[in-house]
Structure formats: structure tokens, C-alpha cells
Amino acid sequence: MRVGVLTGGGDCPGLNAVIRGIVRKGVQEYGYDFVGYRDGWRGPLENDTVRLDIPAVRGILPRGGTILGSSRTNPFQAEGGVRRVKENLAAQEVDALIVIGGEDTLGVAARLTDEYGVHAVGVPKTIDNDLSATDYTFGFDTAVGIATEAIDRLHTTAESHMRVLVCEVMGRHAGWIALHSGLAGGANVILIPEQPFDIDQVCAWVTSRFRASYAPIVVVAEGAVPRDGDMVLKDESLDSFGHVRLSGVGEWLAKQIEKRTGKEARTTVLGHVQRGGTPSAFDRWLATRFGLHAIDAVRDGDWGAMVALRGTEIVRVPIAEATARLKTVDPALYEEVGVFFG
């Protein structure tokens, strides 16, 4: 059995742990061969491969990023893409493909399996934790840990100057990172995309925190929006190259808070720091087990299946189920956490 492996979409701590798990078990227990594909779907599309065996996966467990590279290439959008992928898989004598990626990358795998008979197995990957059908995805815990440590640090600088500190974290469509890091970091306001916020309410929380003689920390997901949707857009402007420059919600919030409460406010945008570097122990555990179970799914010929976490168990679900809808923050959970606001 010859198995191809690819990683697609944005990078995520733990990708290398998945790859290592797949290869170690595949070679040692099942005697499989492996082909690494470079840069996500671009690999099979262009027949760009890399050696993938036990020596190739030594020492990669603690390393962030992906030794296979990544891209957002979609074979369905390339001229004759599906045909080329199938031809290239055949040329490499690849019997099965393990696809590690998010909604888009896995969506391609599901369609190739369902419609074109490709033998694919999926491993979910999203740093935002917004894939249905799995309790957690690897990378998320690392991102939350980095954001929490940053928020811990912001507290002391906020207190020393009695300023508002706004911390913008990742999360375009789902507020999981903001919710977890905000709670863990003891934030006084947490704003998520799922719940358009009322700027007056935000300012009320800020003011109430100052009244208790503490300085407020506002954690905001990059995709959070005010209830009156036009407001952030007003802050758009053209930069010197004529591009529209959409000010991030964090910066916008800081200005609004300054204007409305009269208190100084500063913004930190964590950005790519959240998705790089060594994975947390939790993510190494989860990613490794995803890898071990993905190769088991290959052995079982369970095409179209995706590994997922349920409690402490790794289970299999149809890829299609996992990518059907975004897993967003339940209003009840947001309300539960809201007891710490203000």
C-alpha cells in the first residue's frame, strides 16, 4: 500500500505531529510506503512530491509549521485539475491519500472521494476550532495559550497606567480563541463574531471596571462587529497605494472607547504569532492521535472518513458532515462567560 499525504490551508501547530504519527504507524505496523505532496493540493496537481519515511519524520514532533508546505490551491479551480490529480496519483502508484486541512482542503477531498472515486481520508485542521463534528482541533490550544500569556502581560501595563488595553485575536467567523483566551486571561470584555456587540455596553463595562479601581482588558476576535454594522466601515480609508485600508476592529474599538469614556486605550494585534511555533502538549497529543487513527482508517479502507475527537476518544465521521456547517459559540456559553464582564 502506498499512501500520499498533504497539508493544506493556513498553518497550524501540530501538523508535523500528525504527519509523524501517520508515517511511524504506517511503516512500523502496516509496512506501508509514503509519498509526501508539497504545498497542499498543488502537490498532486503538479506531481510535486517529497520523500516521506521514518528518517524524514524524526525530530519534527515539537516543530511548528509543516514539513510538507501548504497552499490554498484548489484542483477544481484549475484547468483539468481533477484529471491531473488522478493521473498524478496513478503515476506515483498512490493507493490512498490522507488530507490534512480545513473546510476548503477537506471539501476537495470529499468531492474527489464521492464523485471521482479517489481513496481519501481526512484529518481536520483549523486553528479557529470552528469545524463541526470534533470537540477540538489541534493548534487551537496553542493559540489560546499564546493569547492568554499575552493578556496576562497586558494586565500589568494596564494597571500601571490605568489604561484600557484592547487585544485583537484570531477568529474571523467563530469566537473560540477570544472566548477561551479572554476567560483564561481574566478579560473584562470579550467580543466574538457570533454576537454583534453594542459599543455602549462595551463602554459601560469599561467604566464599571475602572470604578472598581482596576484597568479593563478587552479581548476581541478579529471578526467581531458592532451591532450597527456600518460603524467600522466608516473607519476605512485609502492608503498611499490607493488600497482600501480597513482598520482592524481592535484599533477601531480603542478609538471609540477613548472618545466615549475619556480614558486612554491601546491596541495589541497578536497576528501570526498565534499560529506559529512549537505546539502545546495538548496539541501534540491530539495531533499525534489523529495521525495514528487516520492511518487506521486507511488500513480499513474507510474512504471519505475524517478522524475527530469526542471526549477523550478518536472517532470517525464522514468528511461531509464535518464541513457542512461552521461550529460557532453557543449563545448560552457566551452568556455563561459573561458573568466576568465589567
Next chain:
Amino acid sequence: MRVGVLTGGGDCPGLNAVIRGIVRKGVQEYGYDFVGYRDGWRGPLENDTVRLDIPAVRGILPRGGTILGSSRTNPFQAEGGVRRVKENLAAQEVDALIVIGGEDTLGVAARLTDEYGVHAVGVPKTIDNDLSATDYTFGFDTAVGIATEAIDRLHTTAESHMRVLVCEVMGRHAGWIALHSGLAGGANVILIPEQPFDIDQVCAWVTSRFRASYAPIVVVAEGAVPRDGDMVLKDESLDSFGHVRLSGVGEWLAKQIEKRTGKEARTTVLGHVQRGGTPSAFDRWLATRFGLHAIDAVRDGDWGAMVALRGTEIVRVPIAEATARLKTVDPALYEEVGVFFG
């Protein structure tokens, strides 16, 4: 409603987060009063209390340890203990008690509720993660993270000198910390109490690792034992005070490996470092939610209930169920991880 809170047993990162969650929600949403009891069951036994209100829980979220102190006092082993506890609760007009602790501390709560009508609610606490009925307990993730970071560091020193490094971690009866940190740290051998080990097999793994030109890391839970149970005991000796000095299993292993493989071996015993200091983001999230749900159980009068994690949900289970038997590592899971040995 007046609610007493106590923390018993060994300390654990996240205890303060539980206390803060209880008090914030209890005061703000339900208007309850609180009484902090000092040093576990010693508090109600000796009526030793401490003020517990919103100002008392400010800033404690990231702090390890417990602001209430802890002990292993058991009122059932004290002269008139149960009577004194009941009298002291009545004297403080305490209507309900939230008991945060492990098997022993919770066992007292269960008996007081079942046999003596005390209104108690439990919150599980064990750094070893060995309580049934909950997927994880807080403190465990922090301990695994600390151990993993240590193992990461040991790799480089092992490689530079081509030595065996043995790392002894916590886990007297269950190997969860060893299993998780060993896997996450890329250990070549992991030994747990649930599976008596064969020293010849250990040496075979060590030798095989050297053959691949790498230096082996052996992670061993403090409670792991060799198959031939007498062997470790032979290493006993009397110290200068006439006490029996049982050499830890880590030190014993290093000596055996040196003797049998001819390779140099060194031991690190992480000890209390694993249970102190700031909790990880995961543990702060879990502990806080345990606190929020414990006060809800009080509001519902759900005496004898314990909060527990199932997947991503906090549920309630009878305390008795949780403390009935130890949650140990499943042989199938140990075998799954075993693909990385050697």
C-alpha cells in the same frame, strides 16, 4: 443563602480559578454570601474561616495554589469530628458547602451528605487525572505541559552526550501524566503503574534507539514497577537517621540501564514543580467552568452532585460514582502509544 467553600488534598493549579468562578457567579447572579474555610476539612472542623467575597477573589485566576489553604484532615478520623463540623456549619449559618478535592476529600463530602444530611456539592481535583466520571481534571494539563517542556530540554542534552535520560514524573497509581507528556515530548520509552514493565524490554528499546544514532529518553511514572516486583525493593537502604530510603524508580532504572546496556544514564525527578505555579489556559477554562457549574448545582439544591467534564460540556454526576474507582490508562491506549517506543 450562605455557602461555604473548602479545598482539600494536594494542591493543583486551577484551585483559585474554581473559587473565583463560584464567588463571582454566586454573588453577582444569585446574591449569595460566602464563607471560606481554611485548610480543607480542618476549616469546618475547627471553625477556621476566612472572608470570601468579590474583592477576595480579584487577581487570583492566574495564581497557582489555593487562597484557602489545604490539608488532608479527615473529620471522620477526629474525635467527634462529624458533630463538630455540623455545629460549626450551623454556627456560621452555612446552608451549603462546595467541596473541591480528590478522592479522600470528596469521599468525606459524600458521606456527610448521604449519612448526615449535609448540603454538599463536589468539584473534582486531581493533578493525576485519575478520577472517574470526568474526561479531565484541572491541573493535569499544566503538569503535562511542565513535564513536556522538561522532556524537550532533556533531548538536547541526551543527544550531545549520547546518554540515556530518565525523567520521573508524577503518577502513583495512574500513568496519565507519563503517557501524555511522554508522547508529547517524543519519549522512546514510557512506563506507567498500570503496566508492570520488563526491564529487558526497556533495555531493548534503549539499544534500538542508539542503533538509529539517537539518544533515548525514558519517561517513568513514580508508581511504575518492574514485573519482578522484588527488584526495586533490593535497592532499599537505611539512611543516617535509620529511615528506610526507597530509591525512586527513576534512579533505579538509570542504574539498571547502565548495568545492562553499558550506556551512561542520568535521572531527573521533576517533583513538586509539576503541581505549582500558574495554570495553563486549558486548566483556567476548565476550573472556572467547574466553579460556575458548582454554584448552579447549589442553586438547584443538587446535594451530593459533583461537576464533571464530558467532551466540551460540564455535567453533574453523583460524587460517589466519581470516587468509586480510579480511572487508569486503558491497555489499548497504552498499546496505541507504544508505536513510538524504541
Next chain:
Amino acid sequence: MRVGVLTGGGDCPGLNAVIRGIVRKGVQEYGYDFVGYRDGWRGPLENDTVRLDIPAVRGILPRGGTILGSSRTNPFQAEGGVRRVKENLAAQEVDALIVIGGEDTLGVAARLTDEYGVHAVGVPKTIDNDLSATDYTFGFDTAVGIATEAIDRLHTTAESHMRVLVCEVMGRHAGWIALHSGLAGGANVILIPEQPFDIDQVCAWVTSRFRASYAPIVVVAEGAVPRDGDMVLKDESLDSFGHVRLSGVGEWLAKQIEKRTGKEARTTVLGHVQRGGTPSAFDRWLATRFGLHAIDAVRDGDWGAMVALRGTEIVRVPIAEATARLKTVDPALYEEVGVFFG
């Protein structure tokens, strides 16, 4: 002897360690009393004090920020400021003042001592490490450590996507943080305020790094400027409140690099995260020793003196000497580090 203590200017990890060192030695060895002044020079100006004794400094060593608060208040700019400061010091029977701060805060201390006979001793504080007369200031090592860890993380995300990652760090007038963290983080380009940069050279380094099949990391101090000084200014624009919005140099660089090299580029702005949170061990050591030596200077009546680090020794220098000119990066040192560019 009664000693007042104040902390002024931007906050900096290690301030609390200085305060603790002063008070522990002052009380235990010399039997002094202390008065804490709130919010820098605002404290003596408005006679706003806080209790400062051994219990007040317990547990503050590892905590970021300052228990005394800080501000940029300048008594020379307040109506009758000097007179009020002198009266308030007299009212509190304060014999000597220990002033912990940067150029501005210490400048006030120097003038009050020289021109108005106030008994002041200085402790240098600047996270940017740009004060003359001392090898290092506390807070700098912590900031460099945080920035280095962020750069470490950016490497993996850069490699996985073969993108340029620009990391903007603190340093308005001096490039010490950029230079140290850039070198320690293995950056491929480091830009500092002392050396106006040539954007064509930057792009040449970026391109050369890609040619070696690696992704470039560009570390830039917030105060770095291109040789043609107008260029960044062109990127100014008005935001929705009519304020001038000066795009940071990091964002500007990313756009220029994208435009000129055709490679994707992303920016991370670390911001206040660099100056908050627990100090590094180095900073705790340095700050504590500064505190111990500052109280010795008080005992010696060495008014107008500032403590400073020379090698491993703490020495005393005139405040005026330290604040006379900025300590900037020597061109020779920048060139030495330049061997790693590209």
C-alpha cells in the same frame, strides 16, 4: 530617616523588584521608614501617598507593572509645582526621595536636587535600554525575550507559506530591542532608527533569502525610517474621526516588499505585550540590585547620584551624566550583526 519612593514614565518589568529591594534593605538594615508616592511625580505634587513597608512589598518580585502606579506628570510644568512638591515632602517629613524612571522623570530629579536642594537618588528605567552610563536597564531583557519568542514562532509560519513576515518591535529612538531580538531570533533583516534603511537593499535581502529556499523574517524597530524620509509619510491618511493615521513602519514595509518583490508579506506588531508581565530572571536580579544600591546611596547622602550597571558591578554616576544623551546602537555593532542579513 524617612524615604519617599516614586516610579515615573512607561511601565517596565522589574519596577516592583526595585521597590522591594529598597524597602527590604532600608527597613531591615538601616531602620528607615518609607512613603510610597502614587503615579510618579503626581504623588509628591498632590501629596498622594500609599503605605510602603515590608508587608506591602511581599510577593511583588515576580509581578510586572508597579505597585506605586506611574504617570508622565512633570512638576516643572504644573502651576507652583516645585513649591508644592517641596511642601508636600516636608509635610510627610520625607528626608530623601528615590526616583525610578527614565530620561524625563530623572531629569526632574536632577533639577530638583541641583537647583532646589531636594535629596534625590535615581534609578534608571527604560525598556528601550537607551540610557547612557549603564550597560543595561531592567525590563530590556524581558522585552527582548518576549520579542525573540515571537520571532521564533513566526519562522514556522513563514516557512510553511513561503511568506515574508515583518515583526515590528519597540524602539522609537534606539534599536536595541530590534537588534538583540532580531539576532537572537535569527532574523534576516534588522532595521533600527539609528540607520535609515534603503528599501531596495531590504528587498535584495528578502529575495536572497528566498533564493536559499527559506522564508525571510524582517525585524523592524517602530522608529526605523527609510533613507528617503518622505516615503513613510505618504502612507498617512485621515481616519473617520479626522485624526491623522500614521501607518506603522511594519505595515508600510510589508506593503513595499509585496509591491517590489511580488512575495506575500504579513506584519505583526507586538506592542504593549513587550512591556508587561513577569520580569525575566536577569531583570529581577538587576532591578533588585539597583534597589539595594539605591538605598545605600541614600544612606551615604549621595544626592544626585544614579545607580548604574558596569559589567557585573553596580556603580554610581551623576543623574545628569546619564540623561545627557541617548545611548544608541554603534554603527560597528550594527555592521557586526549584519553578517546574518539576507
Next chain:
Amino acid sequence: MRVGVLTGGGDCPGLNAVIRGIVRKGVQEYGYDFVGYRDGWRGPLENDTVRLDIPAVRGILPRGGTILGSSRTNPFQAEGGVRRVKENLAAQEVDALIVIGGEDTLGVAARLTDEYGVHAVGVPKTIDNDLSATDYTFGFDTAVGIATEAIDRLHTTAESHMRVLVCEVMGRHAGWIALHSGLAGGANVILIPEQPFDIDQVCAWVTSRFRASYAPIVVVAEGAVPRDGDMVLKDESLDSFGHVRLSGVGEWLAKQIEKRTGKEARTTVLGHVQRGGTPSAFDRWLATRFGLHAIDAVRDGDWGAMVALRGTEIVRVPIAEATARLKTVDPALYEEVGVFFG
């Protein structure tokens, strides 16, 4: 010019940074070739070499350990050792040798240069910071940081149980790690090899700390000894293999404190964790600069010179001067720190 490089003695975070600095500057600026020698002096003794060029040093900056391996081999103790080293250097056409190591490794370099005309340049390496002629050695800051973080964690577990926690750190002959990490970690007692301790005084400090309602942390260098030198020796015993088992001073202290004060005490022995893993930013800076200056010394033909840190400058000193005597903790400095004891 062809330059050999070797690393000897115990490993130390930063060794790879030195190697990278040497090679990057040597190749890019001076056009030199390099030969890596394996495992310290064993390399030239047995002509065991490894390729050392720009690709070989990519990515090694943040990695602990040494890519060249290390050993304690001494050519002066090997049959015909000096002759073989000289022959092997000639066989490889090596014109100069950069020797990175501690007292022993550098001592060999000094003798080979002085007595046998070998062209050697030294780079000091000792995690214990006990080499004369340099303010700091790389690796020390990393070790102090790791020990400080461990002590931070021990505080909370000590407080929660009101126990004494003893933390044994590295330092056989010099107490630098104990002194710096003990001060930075807020220890209540620090014991170093330079100052034999009085166990009664230790117990007095412990008791005084409890009286203030806090739990004491005792930091002890592994080489610290009680004034009555016989005492620790009494704790010796034979293990099951008939080896003498010298209980560490940390364990001995805990027992003595328990016996004399009646308080519970626990010991943590950090061990090899202190010398492994990624170097701190400070150590990466220092090690890199040592590398850059070592290759400059080669270019200058400054045989027998060693690079050293003086303040913020890298200077050159004769190797012999640096290895002549151990740099130990000055009694005045120990007394300065003593204000925090008890």
C-alpha cells in the same frame, strides 16, 4: 584558510549559536573552509570529522545541545595523543582550531598552543559561570531562567501546604546559579559552595519565615556543604549494587530541617533540565557574538587567545588567564543578597 571547530565538556545552551556565528562570518566575510570535529577532542584525536558549512548551520540557532557532539576526551591522557592530534590536523589541512569548552577542554588548547605550536583560539563555555576573565558565559542565563521558573512554581505549592521546599540547582564549585535564581525566585535561604552553611542558621531562617505566615523556599547549589563537613557524609549508604550512594545535599537538608523544625519539607532536584533546550535570548546574543569574535581572532592569528565578555564588549584574553582559577561568588555579594534571607 581551513578552520577546525570542536565543542568539549558538558553541553550548554548556546553552543550551536557559537558554531553558526563562526561559520557564517568565516565563510561570508573571510572565505574560509571549515571542518567540524566530533565529540570534543575525540574528533581530532581519531580524525572523526563532519561537514561544516552554511547549510549545516541553518536553523541551529535556537537549538540546545551541540551539532558537533561533545565528550571529555583528553589527548594528553591518550597514548600518543598529541602526536595523533597534530597528524590528524595536518591530514585535514586544518590551519587553525576553534575550541569551545570549559576549563579542561580549554586547558588542552592552551597547552597545545603553548607547547606544541597548534594554532588554537578559545571560546569559554561553562553553564556554572565560574570561568575567570569573562563577565558571563552563555548557558548560564538559560539555566538561571529555568531554575527561577521552577522556584516560582514551588512558591505556590509551599504556601498551600505550609511546607518547606528545597530546590537543588547546579553548581559544584561555584554558587552563581543558586545565587541568581534564588534571588530572582524570591528564595528565603540560598546556600552556595563558597560559604559552608550552618544548619542551625538555616533552620532559624526557615522558622522566621513561617512566623511571618509564609512558607520558606531553600535554594541550594549541589556543591554546598555544612560547616561541620562530616554531616552530609553520614548520609552515605551502599545501594544494592554495592556503590556508595551519596544522598544529594538537597535531600539531606530537607531531612535535617524536618527533624529540627518539625515542619514538613520536600526536595526538588532540577538536574539536567537546567542545561538542555533552547537558549535564552541573552545566551543566543552572547554565544553568537563569541562566535563572530572567535573567527576574527583566527583571522588575526591571535593564537592562545580566548574571547570574553567585559560589560557589553567582547574582548580577548589569554586562555591561560581564564582557566587559572575558578570565578567564585564574592563574600560581599553573598552578604548583599543575604538581606532577603529568612
